[in-house]
Amino acid sequence: EAGVTQFPSHSVIEKGQTVTLRCDPISGHDNLYWYRRVMGKEIKFLLHFVKESKQDESGMPNNRFLAERTGGTYSTLKVQPAELEDSGVYFCASSPTRQGVTQYFGPGTRLTVL
């Protein structure tokens, strides 16, 4: 069974540009989560999808971040326009149950905004 995959693995962009991160969850997992880790700090929750619906987006930092999960399969996280403080590692995770106790994480996308 393939794990959670994320693309790209690294992205370097300039302030003001747009970047789109993609996450492919484990097949059949209804729950999909996005997290972010800023250098040396804790991993912070951004949002949670159940299928194509946003269940909880309380962690989204501001309206420059837009997450979508059309069709309830893969998800994208767009940052527009990117700011310096958006740099960090963005993780995606998925889980199969309604209450996603065990979450399976992808390898992350390292975003650097210059």
Next chain:
Amino acid sequence: GENVEQHPSTLSVQEGDSAVIKCTYSDSASNYFPWYKQELGKGPQLIIDIRSNVGEKKDQRIAVTLNKTAKHFSLHITETQPEDSAVYFCAASKGGSYIPTFGRGTSLIVHP
């Protein structure tokens, strides 16, 4: 909201020694405490977890303890091996969505 503190930030041990990582949490309603291991180039992977109705749980060389009264929990690794070198994260969550609040991570280095 929940706040999780994790110590130490870096832990260096010799192969064969034990390693202990400690975490505290603030929300007494938290009832699920997973531990994740993140190896270089990979995402965090669940290695062990404990629920609030249990005081200790063991799985081979790793064990977790939970003190609900003091609101702290710990990860113990015995007979450490170089492949245990990684960043370890503790987390706390509660029923409903079980969205974890993570600690800042501990970089464990095991010297051969």
